[in-house]
Amino acid sequence: MKxxxxxxxxxVGVILLFKFCDFKKDKSNIEYNSNLIQQQILNVGKLVVTExxxxxxxxxxxxxxxxxxxVSFEKKALIVVNADVTVSYDLRQVKYDIDEKNKTxxxxxxxxxxxxxxxxxxxxxxxxxRFNQFTGDDYNKVNKTVKxxxxxxxxxxxLKSNAKNRLVSELSKILILTNSMExxxxxxxxxxxxxxxxxxxxxx
Numbered sequence: 001m002k003x004x005x006x007x008x009x010x011x012v013g014v015i016l017l018f019k020f021c022d023f024k025k026d027k028s029n030i031e032y033n034s035n036l037i038q039q040q041i042l043n044v045g046k047l048v049v050t051e052x053x054x055x056x057x058x059x060x061x062x063x064x065x066x067x068x069x070x071v072s073f074e075k076k077a078l079i080v081v082n083a084d085v086t087v088s089y090d091l092r093q094v095k096y097d098i099d100e101k102n103k104t105x106x107x108x109x110x111x112x113x114x115x116x117x118x119x120x121x122x123x124x125x126x127x128x129x130r131f132n133q134f135t136g137d138d139y140n141k142v143n144k145t146v147k148x149x150x151x152x153x154x155x156x157x158x159l160k161s162n163a164k165n166r167l168v169s170e171l172s173k174i175l176i177l178t179n180s181m182e183x184x185x186x187x188x189x190x191x192x193x194x195x196x197x198x199x200x201x202x203x204x
Contacts, residue, residue: 034100040177041096044170049088050163054153056081060142075128075138081146083119085154087163090114091170105178107187110171110202113163115154119146168199 061076095109121142128134154160172195178185185192188201 034098036181037098037105037174037177037183040174041094044173045092045094046170047088047090047092048163048166048170049086050159050166052085052087052154052157052159054081054083054085054150054157056146056149056153058145058149060138062138075126075134077126077134078124079142079146080122080124081119081150083117083146083150085118085150085159086116087154087159088114088116089163089167091167094171103181103183105174105183105185107171107174107185110167110187112203113160115151115160117147117150117154119143119150121146164199164202168195168202171198 058079058081059076060079061074090111093109093111094107097106097108098104099106123134126134175185175192175195175198179193187198190197190201192198192201
């Protein structure tokens with residue numbers, strides 16, 4: 001009887017030992033996978049910049065009138081604009097939550113695009129009267145008009161869509177890793193299974 005009890009105790013001990021070892025193995029795997037994901041997010045955490053160049057030519061006119069419009073003094077100029085434009089995403093601002101228990105990573109924030117316009121404005125064929133000369137207000141008006149026109153051109157161009165494609169390409173590195181480890185990636189409450197899911201859920 002004593003031998004039987006000792007045998008049962010040994011068997012139970014062996015079973016508990018195996019279960020403990022499996023638990024430690026599962027836990028170490030989860031920690032390893034979590035570290036891999038965090039490292040991949042750090043790898044994509046950089047500034048993604050897409051550059052473009054735009055040009056335009058416009059004419060600026062202004063006229064001061066006096067004596068019931070009988071006398072007028074005009075100023076005008078031909079303006080040539082060359083502008084470098086960048087659309088960027090700062091992926092260092094990506095925020096996420098990791099649910100190790102359910103093997104899920106949820107992206108909680110993707111930074112919005114940042115558009116920077118750097119125009120080089122040159123005036124040609126300047127014509128002005130000593131009673132109506134170019135002032136700082138005129139240059140401010142020109143600068144405002146130029147940036148408004150460039151903003152419209154940017155919207156009609158492929159610059160923003162190209163920038164978004166680069167953003168999706170970077171974030172897809174996280175998706176590839178989560179898929180390979182059989183984890184789930186979520187964003188905006190949706191499960192992300194392929195690259196097009198990312199693209200359709202990102203604004204812009």
